[in-house]
Amino acid sequence: MITKEIFGELFIIVKNKKIRMKKVIITLTLSIVVVILLWAQPKKPLATQQKKSTTTQTKKSTAVQAKAPAGAQASIERGRQTYSQVCAACHQKDGGGVPRLNPPLIKTEYVLGDKTRLINIILKGLNQPIEIDDEEYTNPMPPQQQLTDQQIADVLTFVRNNFGNKASAVTPAEVKVVRAKT
Ligand code: HEC
Numbered sequence: 001m002i003t004k005e006i007f008g009e010l011f012i013i014v015k016n017k018k019i020r021m022k023k024v025i026i027t028l029t030l031s032i033v034v035v036i037l038l039w040a041q042p043k044k045p046l047a048t049q050q051k052k053s054t055t056t057q058t059k060k061s062t063a064v065q066a067k068a069p070a071g072a073q074a075s076i077e078r079g080r081q082t083y084s085q086v087c088a089a090c091h092q093k094d095g096g097g098v099p100r101l102n103p104p105l106i107k108t109e110y111v112l113g114d115k116t117r118l119i120n121i122i123l124k125g126l127n128q129p130i131e132i133d134d135e136e137y138t139n140p141m142p143p144q145q146q147l148t149d150q151q152i153a154d155v156l157t158f159v160r161n162n163f164g165n166k167a168s169a170v171t172p173a174e175v176k177v178v179r180a181k182t
Contacts, residue, residue, distance in 0.1 A: 072157055072169040079158025082151050086144060087159075095163030101139050103132045106163045115156075115170055119178040122152050145182075149175040 084093065090102040097104035105111050110118060110130075125143035129136055147155070149172040160167035 069169075072161070075154045075157045075169060076161055077158075078151075079154035079156070080162075082147065082155040083158055083162075086147065087155065090141070095159070097132075099135055100137065102141075103130065103135070103137045104163075105159050105165070107165060108132050111159055111165055112167045115168075115174060116178055118156060119152060119170065119175050120182070122147065122156065123175075123179055123182055145179075149173075149179065 087105075091097050091105050092102075095105040110121060121141065122144045124145070125141045127140035129138045131137070144152070152175045153170045153172045156170040159165065160170065
């Protein structure tokens with residue numbers, strides 16, 4: 001009904017104003033082009049938006065894999081505190097250690113390796129000559145068993161994801177299991 005009226009009206013205008021057929025065709029073609037453009041426009045950004053969101057999603061998930069899940073991130077922040085209060089005195093703020101006295105915590109097999117062995121170092125300390133980066137360390141490390149399971153999990157998760165290290169988080173449950181065996 002409405003379209004009929006519009007077209008009727010258009011026809012009248014065309015007739016009244018005696019616009020030449022050529023002009024009408026050009027106007028019609030132009031309107032069709034405009035309609036097509038309007039039709040296509042909202043679709044395009046939507047498609048790119050979807051693409052963008054999937055790329056950010058994959059970026060996010062790889063970031064999570066590379067870094068740590070949200071829970072571990074909070075653990076890392078708590079661990080940072082414990083590290084500066086308990087460990088930094090010997091292993092230094094940057095984890096670089098003190099040559100021949102306190103070993104560095106940067107990409108060592110102890111930090112990145114077996115979690116049980118690592119947890120045991122905190123709970124029982126370490127008293128055996130070890131070699132790291134061609135440097136021998138014979139000073140003993142005192143046990144830190146006064147720290148709670150949560151604090152040990154946090155500080156180790158922090159160390160394993162700091163100073164250029166990248167390794168999985170340590171959970172309080174894992175510390176609990178190791179402590180039960182000591
Ligand atoms: C009083 C100084 C001292 C403190 C405090 C201390 N460490 Fe140590 N740490 C040492 C020494 C010394 C060694 C080497 C022990 C050996 O050779 O037997 C060591 C060894 C280690 C190792 C194994 C070797 C390596 O470099 O990878 C790790 C891991 C470690 N410490 C982590 C920690 C963490 C985490 C804390 C804090 C919760 C801590 N230490 C607190 C002195 C300390």
